[in-house]
Amino acid sequence: MTQKQQKALLALLAHPTKEKAAAAAGITSKTLRGYLSDPEFQAEYRKAFAGLVEDATRQAQQAIAPALSTLREVVEDSGESPQFRISAARSILEYSLKLTEQNDILNKLQELEKAVDRRG
Numbered sequence: 001m002t003q004k005q006q007k008a009l010l011a012l013l014a015h016p017t018k019e020k021a022a023a024a025a026g027i028t029s030k031t032l033r034g035y036l037s038d039p040e041f042q043a044e045y046r047k048a049f050a051g052l053v054e055d056a057t058r059q060a061q062q063a064i065a066p067a068l069s070t071l072r073e074v075v076e077d078s079g080e081s082p083q084f085r086i087s088a089a090r091s092i093l094e095y096s097l098k099l100t101e102q103n104d105i106l107n108k109l110q111e112l113e114k115a116v117d118r119r120g
Helices: 003-014 018-025 029-036 039-076 082-119
Strands: none
Touching: 003 018, 003 029, 003 039, 018 029, 029 039, 039 082
16 A cells, blocks of 8 residues: 555544545545545455454443443442432343343354364
């Protein structure tokens, strides 16, 4: 990739629209569309975007425990209004069920992958 393409790639990751990304990269929208039609550029963009998603996911995962602790504190605080305590309890239940379901699905998927690998 050229330096201009690398600059455009970074701009795409940092700006909400293609037009703003093109302006930030110092290129025209037409040039950016041309880059985006290039399979090599597309592959690099997907790779870079996947990295951003992984980073965001990691940050969200790191925030789960403190968020649940905060909700739990609200639930256990008898001085808090019942409405807030119920809302916090409901949030904990909803997120716990979702996490449990997702964990169960991942475990089943891993079991299926192992079974497929064993069968060769």
